[in-house]
Amino acid sequence: MKALVLDGSREGDALTAVAVLGMTSALAGRVDVVELVKPRELAIAPCAGCFGCWTRTPGECVIKDDARDVVGSYVGSDLVVYVTPVTFGGYSSELKKLLDRIILSVLDPRFTVVGGEVHHRLRYRRFPKTVGFGTLPSPDPEAERLFAGLVARNGINAHQRFDVEILAGVTDPVSARRSAERLLDRAGVSA
Amino acid sequence: MNALLLVGSPKGRKSASCLLGSILAEGMRKHGAMVSEEFVHEGLRSEDGIARLLDSVDAADLVIFAFPLYIDSLPAPLTRLLERIAERRARIAPAGSPRLAVVVQCGFPEAHQCGTAVGICRLFADRTGMRWAGALAMGMGGSVGGDLKKLPGGGKNILEAIGMASESLANGGAIPEAATAMFAKPLMPRWMYTLIGNFGWRMQLRKNKARRPLTYRPHSQG
Ligand SMILES: Cc1cc2nc3c(=O)[nH]c(=O)nc-3n(C[C@H](O)[C@H](O)[C@H](O)COP(=O)(O)O)c2cc1C
Numbered sequence: 234m235k236a237l238v239l240d241g242s243r244e245g246d247a248l249t250a251v252a253v254l255g256m257t258s259a260l261a262g263r264v265d266v267v268e269l270v271k272p273r274e275l276a277i278a279p280c281a282g283c284f285g286c287w288t289r290t291p292g293e294c295v296i297k298d299d300a301r302d303v304v305g306s307y308v309g310s311d312l313v314v315y316v317t318p319v320t321f322g323g324y325s326s327e328l329k330k331l332l333d334r335i336i337l338s339v340l341d342p343r344f345t346v347v348g349g350e351v352h353h354r355l356r357y358r359r360f361p362k363t364v365g366f367g368t369l370p371s372p373d374p375e376a377e378r379l380f381a382g383l384v385a386r387n388g389i390n391a392h393q394r395f396d397v398e399i400l401a402g403v404t405d406p407v408s409a410r411r412s413a414e415r416l417l418d419r420a421g422v423s424a
Numbered sequence: 425m426n427a428l429l430l431v432g433s434p435k436g437r438k439s440a441s442c443l444l445g446s447i448l449a450e451g452m453r454k455h456g457a458m459v460s461e462e463f464v465h466e467g468l469r470s471e472d473g474i475a476r477l478l479d480s481v482d483a484a485d486l487v488i489f490a491f492p493l494y495i496d497s498l499p500a501p502l503t504r505l506l507e508r509i510a511e512r513r514a515r516i517a518p519a520g521s522p523r524l525a526v527v528v529q530c531g532f533p534e535a536h537q538c539g540t541a542v543g544i545c546r547l548f549a550d551r552t553g554m555r556w557a558g559a560l561a562m563g564m565g566g567s568v569g570g571d572l573k574k575l576p577g578g579g580k581n582i583l584e585a586i587g588m589a590s591e592s593l594a595n596g597g598a599i600p601e602a603a604t605a606m607f608a609k610p611l612m613p614r615w616m617y618t619l620i621g622n623f624g625w626r627m628q629l630r631k632n633k634a635r636r637p638l639t640y641r642p643h644s645q646g
Contacts, residue, residue: 243507279465279501282434282492288628291640308643321548322540323497326504333500341639342625344618351532351618359645375547383540386496 235266236422237310237361241317241328242273248368249325252400253316255409256366259417260314263424268306272331275299280333287342292356300334307335310361312422315384319367319399322379340390352390363388364420365397366413372401396420425594427452427459428484430477432491432502434465440568444527444560444586445490447572451590457486464491468501477505478512486523486557486593489545492565493530496540506548513552523557524549525589525599529565533617535608537563558599560589560607564617566624581609 238256242249253269260267277300285295294301307313317328324332341354365384369376381397388395398416403409417423429449433439442463449459462480467473481487491502498506512518526545528538538561549556562568562582572579585607589599611617629638 279434280494280499287625287638289632289634291634291636291638292642305643309646320503321506321544321551323503323544326500326507329497329503330500333494336495343622350534350537351614356639357641357645379540379543379547382543383496386540390496
């Protein structure tokens with residue numbers, strides 16, 4: 234079993250670094266391979282919104298840079314973890330620039346109905362189980378509610394449930410690991 | 425009144441976001457507001473560009489984000505700009521508290537799918553000392569382009585909603601709830617939108633002379 238951890242931390246973000254540490258150590262006992270990708274350190278152009286990954290080279294972005302390479306990894310993983318500072322209830326720009334470049338490549342443009350709403354079909358037979366692991370400097374019910382809602386909505390787009398956990402004001406790796414274990418238990422990721 | 429329209433689509437002038445935002449801006453000008461336009465993706469390409477964007481936000485009484493929904497939230501570059509505005513406003517106590525209004529549209533038919541993105545913008549306003557001035561959110565963005573009058577029903581709901589919103593915003597008010605509700609009305613039946621959409625992807629594929637089928641899987645799953 235393979236897990237892909239997307240580290241959406243921004244420069245100097247110690248809280249998210251602790252969350253990544255907690256998550257990777259929790260994963261070590263449960264999966265065979267953990268791959269860590271840090272979009273901040275990669276060359277990733279923003280999505281151009283051209284839909285070329287559907288109508289020119291289906292399944293592949295037309296921009297040839299680091300983001301394109303992550304798609305293969307994403308598709309080949311059993312679990313994907315979004316680790317990110319909760320940014321006004323959303324993802325950080327670092328995580329988002331990568332996700333914007335991945336998402337359409339793993340979807341099939343044709344529409345279908347999921348939970349009463351229109352969404353796209355999935356391109357691959359298996360969409361990795363996905364969880365969101367957000368960090369905040371201190372508890373913030375409004376941001377937490379929005380973040381949980383966003384992760385859940387992303388799950389609907391992938392025809393499954395995405396679980397979520399938020400680390401508010403957690404600075405020690407032991408507590409971060411405990412939260413990560415809780416999240417993985419909830420998502421049914423077991424050794 | 426000095427307003428700033430920030431277009432958050434990478435497609436720039438060719439985007440549905442720009443079209444809708446520009447109609448709003450034009451309406452506001454008719455009611456006496458000064459409205460300037462900037463493109464977020466362009467601005468973010470250099471530190472100079474970012475500084476210019478941040479300066480124009482500082483100088484505005486009203487900021488309008490016009491953007492497409494990307495993964496139930498804001499496109500990455502607009503998110504980046506939010507982070508930068510927040511940093512600036514935390515560092516130098518800003519003189520004013522500009523208002524923030526939003527025009528967002530998404531590719532799926534249901535306007536409510538834009539809800540999380542609107543929530544993010546609203547929380548951003550709240551946390552950076554800006555005042556929330558409401559949102560216009562719609563689905564079926566894939567059919568917005570060119571001449572809105574050619575849409576089913578002549579795009580009447582969109583134009584009327586933007587009309588109401590522009591008058592209120594130009595007069596220092598917020599987007600009226602009636603405008604929000606009207607803007608959210610579906611442009612056509614859902615089955616029709618998805619039928620046209622599904623057909624459209626295949627047409628595009630053919631037009632582009634793509635060498636792969638629509639459902640191609642370049643990666644193996646082991
Ligand atoms: C990377 C990416 C992600 C998208 N995510 C969503 C989404 O989550 N929900 C949705 O309804 N539409 C989504 N869309 C569709 C756009 O919102 C839609 O095509 C919109 O009309 C584009 O507007 P623009 O012309 O202003 O760029 C996405 C498009 C792209 C390129």
